[in-house]
Amino acid sequence: MSLFALSDIRFAYAARPAVLDGVSLRLDAGERLALVGDNGAGKSTLLSLMVGLLKPSGGTVEAFGRARVTEADFAEIRPRAGLVFQDPDDQLFCPTVAEDVAFGPLNTGASRAEARRIVSDTLNGLGLAGFEDRVTHHLSGGEKRLVSLAAVLAMQPEALLLDEPTNALDAKARARLIEVLSGLPQAMVIVSHDPEVREALATRAVLLESGRVADEYPL
Numbered sequence: 001m002s003l004f005a006l007s008d009i010r011f012a013y014a015a016r017p018a019v020l021d022g023v024s025l026r027l028d029a030g031e032r033l034a035l036v037g038d039n040g041a042g043k044s045t046l047l048s049l050m051v052g053l054l055k056p057s058g059g060t061v062e063a064f065g066r067a068r069v070t071e072a073d074f075a076e077i078r079p080r081a082g083l084v085f086q087d088p089d090d091q092l093f094c095p096t097v098a099e100d101v102a103f104g105p106l107n108t109g110a111s112r113a114e115a116r117r118i119v120s121d122t123l124n125g126l127g128l129a130g131f132e133d134r135v136t137h138h139l140s141g142g143e144k145r146l147v148s149l150a151a152v153l154a155m156q157p158e159a160l161l162l163d164e165p166t167n168a169l170d171a172k173a174r175a176r177l178i179e180v181l182s183g184l185p186q187a188m189v190i191v192s193h194d195p196e197v198r199e200a201l202a203t204r205a206v207l208l209e210s211g212r213v214a215d216e217y218p219l
């Protein structure tokens with residue numbers, strides 16, 4: 001089954017030349033796709049378009065079996081396709097780790113007790129047991145990155161969209177994150193400049209160049 005099918009996507013930021021100029025790609029269930037390309041090639045932009053944080057000027061985004069156009073369409077899919085931002089400070093906004101990780105589940109109807117259990121299970125799974133009451137703002141860069149992932153995983157998404165997941169991690173935290181991500185069942189789109197991360201996690205690569213898919217190859 002195809003989780004995402006993007007067809008002929010075109011996009012430009014206001015008063016700027018086109019970033020994407022006819023990009024088509026699919027993400028199938030269980031697949032792990034690496035998006036590669038130079039700085040500014042449009043990789044992060046494409047992730048935002050997939051979940052409706054930006055709207056294409058042309059082309060169609062199909063997600064979970066149907067075309068998504070309106071804000072309501074995208075609001076429905078965002079919990080199902082968890083985007084982990086390049087900068088954790090864009091993702092985390094609560095005073096404590098537990099509040100950040102519980103935010104999504106509470107927002108979608110979990111009880112306080114369920115949310116507490118989800119927080120503790122998710123943090124344990126990422127090696128963050130006992131982080132519940134830590135002040136998010138005081139965490140290290142690597143810890144924030146893992147908490148961002150926890151906040152997304154707490155929603156039990158069917159797909160993960162990861163933007164430079166190992167940025168600013170030391171070797172130990174990077175290895176830990178790769179191990180955690182390798183063990184997850186979700187389909188993934190991974191944007192990473194780190195070839196080792198791509199090879200450890202992805203099954204296929206798509207190269208973006210000049211606003212188009214310039215190459216596709218198995219990993």
Ligand SMILES: Nc1ncnc2c1ncn2[C@@H]1O[C@H](COP(=O)(O)OP(=O)(O)OP(=O)(O)O)[C@@H](O)[C@H]1O
Nearest residue numbers: 013014016019037038039040041042043044045046
């Ligand atoms: N909010 C914005 N307004 C205007 N231009 C933007 C905005 N965000 C990104 N851009 C520009 O759009 C282009 C694509 O940016 P994008 O972040 O998608 O590239 P990327 O492939 O993810 O790059 P990197 O590998 O450096 O993270 C770049 O030229 C960037 O400067």
